[in-house]
Amino acid sequence: MPETRVLFRNIDEPGLASIETYxxxxxxxxxxxxxxxVDPDELLWQLESSDLRGRGGAGFAMGKKAGFLPRGEMEKYxxxxxxxxxxxxxxxxxxxxxxxxxxVEGCLIASLAVGARYAFIFIRGEYWEVADVIEAxxxxxxxxGFAGEDILGTRCxxxxxxxxxxxxxxxxxxxxxxDSLEGKRGNPRxxxxxxxIQGLYGGPTLINNVETLMNVPLIATRGADWFKDxxxxxxxxxxxxxxxxxxxxxxNYEIELGIPSREIIYDLAGGPPEGREVKAxxxxxxxxxxxxAEDLDLPYTFEAMADAGSMLGSGAIIVADETVSIPELAxxxxxxxxxxxxxxxxxxxxxxxxxxxxxxRVASGxxxxxxxxxxxxxxxxxxxxCLCVLGDAMAMPVGSMVKKFRSEFDEAIEANRExxxxxxxxxxxxxGVLA
Amino acid sequence: xxxxNGHHRLIPTDDLTGxxxxxxxxSMTPEDAERVPELHEVEVPDDLREQIESAxxxxxxxxxxxxxxxxxxxxxxxxxxxxxxxxAAAVMGLTPAYLQSVASFxxxxxxxxxxxxxxxxxxxxxxxxxxxxELLEAVCEATGADREGAAHGGASSADGEFYVQGFExxxxxxxxxxxxxxxxxxxxxxxxxxxxxxxxxRAGEEPLPDKHLFRRPAAGGPEPEPDERVxxxxxxx
Numbered sequence: 001m002p003e004t005r006v007l008f009r010n011i012d013e014p015g016l017a018s019i020e021t022y023x024x025x026x027x028x029x030x031x032x033x034x035x036x037x038v039d040p041d042e043l044l045w046q047l048e049s050s051d052l053r054g055r056g057g058a059g060f061a062m063g064k065k066a067g068f069l070p071r072g073e074m075e076k077y078x079x080x081x082x083x084x085x086x087x088x089x090x091x092x093x094x095x096x097x098x099x100x101x102x103x104v105e106g107c108l109i110a111s112l113a114v115g116a117r118y119a120f121i122f123i124r125g126e127y128w129e130v131a132d133v134i135e136a137x138x139x140x141x142x143x144x145g146f147a148g149e150d151i152l153g154t155r156c157x158x159x160x161x162x163x164x165x166x167x168x169x170x171x172x173x174x175x176x177x178x179d180s181l182e183g184k185r186g187n188p189r190x191x192x193x194x195x196x197i198q199g200l201y202g203g204p205t206l207i208n209n210v211e212t213l214m215n216v217p218l219i220a221t222r223g224a225d226w227f228k229d230x231x232x233x234x235x236x237x238x239x240x241x242x243x244x245x246x247x248x249x250x251x252n253y254e255i256e257l258g259i260p261s262r263e264i265i266y267d268l269a270g271g272p273p274e275g276r277e278v279k280a281x282x283x284x285x286x287x288x289x290x291x292x293a294e295d296l297d298l299p300y301t302f303e304a305m306a307d308a309g310s311m312l313g314s315g316a317i318i319v320a321d322e323t324v325s326i327p328e329l330a331x332x333x334x335x336x337x338x339x340x341x342x343x344x345x346x347x348x349x350x351x352x353x354x355x356x357x358x359x360x361r362v363a364s365g366x367x368x369x370x371x372x373x374x375x376x377x378x379x380x381x382x383x384x385x386c387l388c389v390l391g392d393a394m395a396m397p398v399g400s401m402v403k404k405f406r407s408e409f410d411e412a413i414e415a416n417r418e419x420x421x422x423x424x425x426x427x428x429x430x431x432g433v434l435a
Numbered sequence: 436x437x438x439x440n441g442h443h444r445l446i447p448t449d450d451l452t453g454x455x456x457x458x459x460x461x462s463m464t465p466e467d468a469e470r471v472p473e474l475h476e477v478e479v480p481d482d483l484r485e486q487i488e489s490a491x492x493x494x495x496x497x498x499x500x501x502x503x504x505x506x507x508x509x510x511x512x513x514x515x516x517x518x519x520x521x522x523a524a525a526v527m528g529l530t531p532a533y534l535q536s537v538a539s540f541x542x543x544x545x546x547x548x549x550x551x552x553x554x555x556x557x558x559x560x561x562x563x564x565x566x567x568x569e570l571l572e573a574v575c576e577a578t579g580a581d582r583e584g585a586a587h588g589g590a591s592s593a594d595g596e597f598y599v600q601g602f603e604x605x606x607x608x609x610x611x612x613x614x615x616x617x618x619x620x621x622x623x624x625x626x627x628x629x630x631x632x633x634x635x636x637r638a639g640e641e642p643l644p645d646k647h648l649f650r651r652p653a654a655g656g657p658e659p660e661p662d663e664r665v666x667x668x669x670x671x672x
Contacts, residue, residue, distance in 0.1 A: 002659040009658075085603070088561055124606070125543045126606065127606065129619060129648070163502070165541070166502050166506070184498075222668045250561070251653065251654020252655075253654060
């Protein structure tokens with residue numbers, strides 16, 4: 001099964017990042033069409049009927065979200081979430097680096113559809129050199145009259161601003177992103193109100209991922225039906241999947257949603273090194289509950305991943321083969337969220353912290369089997385109890401690892417235990433806590 | 436404090452200019468509290484001031500320029516120095532404490548002096564599975580940065596040349612294990628590359644140009660034959 005390249009079509013064409021090459025390939029025709037020939041409501045309708053779902057993680061219907069913004073004259077904003085920080089995810093980076101104008105065009109068309117005066121591209125600070133590429137593309141778009149004031153003589157103004165972050169996973173969460181963009185510490189906000197009603201500077205704001213917005217020019221010119229012709233009923237279109245970990249050919253592959261996961265991991269990414277088997281895999285970034293070898297034949301769609309108890313998330317597949325210790329994988333995963341928790345909500349701040357401490361006990365041999373029950377219950381008490389889903393994003397994968405690989409944790413506790421003595425004391429202490 | 440007595444007043448500070456904001460804050464601030472520094476009290480280098488003012492002009496509300504302003508300060512002084520923060524605060528009409536609170540939130544801002552060349556080694560899942568921890572160790576060895584310190588929040592070498600930090604996922608798992616070297620992504624790296632990176636940086640040369648992110652073609656290789664639906668759409672355009 002080859003790739004189905006739409007966004008990735010001729011991605012390595014030399015000069016694609018320049019406006020000349022991009023336009024020679026038909027670039028900015030969608031913008032011209034949208035700004036001069038289409039009613040914004042018609043655009044919104046196209047987006048909604050395309051069934052395009054968000055490519056950043058939550059998978060919410062893009063057109064529906066755009067439709068939540070109030071109509072009429074007011075200060076509205078578009079924010080492109082280019083803070084790609086979900087471990088395992090690197091699709092937006094390659095898309096932006098190689099085809100930046102498609103993103104700029106997508107931002108401009110989406111701004112027109114919802115009536116936004118400003119489009120902000122919030123790119124993580126670590127992607128400094130990619131932000132340079134995007135900034136150059138934005139300048140070229142301004143020079144060509146596609147951005148700024150009076151776009152194509154339509155009296156429509158949209159400014160595109162590239163905003164570089166400064167290193168915080170939490171800023172990928174949409175309300176934390178807004179606070180950060182307002183010049184504050186990136187703490188999430190209570191929802192509701194949702195950003196579509198009250199977002200940046202208190203104005204209605206549409207927030208979409210890079211890949212989502214890059215699909216917009218294609219839908220605007222080729223139509224919703226063309227887009228829906230790809231994928232499954234609930235997962236329309238193609239998806240750029242980032243495959244990494246224990247595979248021979250890690251990288252981004254654009255696939256039609258619905259192909260078997262096995263084909264992505266084995267046929268495209270080459271599978272684990274010769275002679276090894278897949279043990280566990282994250283189907284949608286490290287926040288997604290892990291799946292096992294038994295799940296490899298599931299179609300790669302939003303609905304199939306959800307039915308299997310996980311999620312398609314950002315479309316980042318991380319593969320762990322049989323040589324990987326799941327307790328160590330759980331610890332590595334939990335440490336990330338512990339470090340990135342903003343500290344605002346107690347279940348997340350304390351829950352990530354104690355989960356790491358308990359998993360370290362497993363690694364150092366101080367843990368007892370009872371610790372595993374406590375780890376599991378801590379995860380359950382985080383989920384759904386915070387302002388944002390960062391805590392859940394640790395609780396879901398760690399919880400799934402303890403559940404699906406419980407025996408491996410038991411074995412690790414035994415194997416790591418110091419010879420005679422210390423184990424008994426730890427057990428006693430654990431019992432005391434529960435009693 | 437007296438919310439609920441009916442006299443609580445909401446002031447839309449976001450619409451104020453720098454001068455109005457300064458006046459308002461001072462009218463509400465106890466005498467011993469930190470003030471917004473006046474521009475004439477603080478010597479701000481022209482180029483820094485221009486950069487910050489230009490950032491302020493890009494946003495509908497000037498406070499949004501906090502992070503660009505801190506980037507400008509860090510670029511100029513190597514880290515977010517108290518003086519630099521004070522200068523930015525004077526230009527923006529904010530208190531230094533406010534900007535300090537913002538700077539301390541973000542991993543890429545340094546609130547103390549660090550080594551000149553910044554080497555961030557990814558140690559998150561995909562890089563870890565491909566030897567990220569060992570790479571971090573090799574980079575510490577090659578640069579003289581403390582291994583423990585580098586793995587726990589970052590460490591600088593004694594000669595002040597290098598700052599090394601085991602970092603969260605840098606979004607480049609396709610080139611694992613990898614590192615961001617002075618903001619350029621390099622990978623996949625072998626342990627021996629650590630020495631090459633340190634040597635090149637010491638000599639003022641570009642380290643490992645062949646391993647730079649921008650040299651990488653798409654993983655899927657040469658362009659496959661386009662899908663029929665894509666071909667049709669392209670011929671209609």
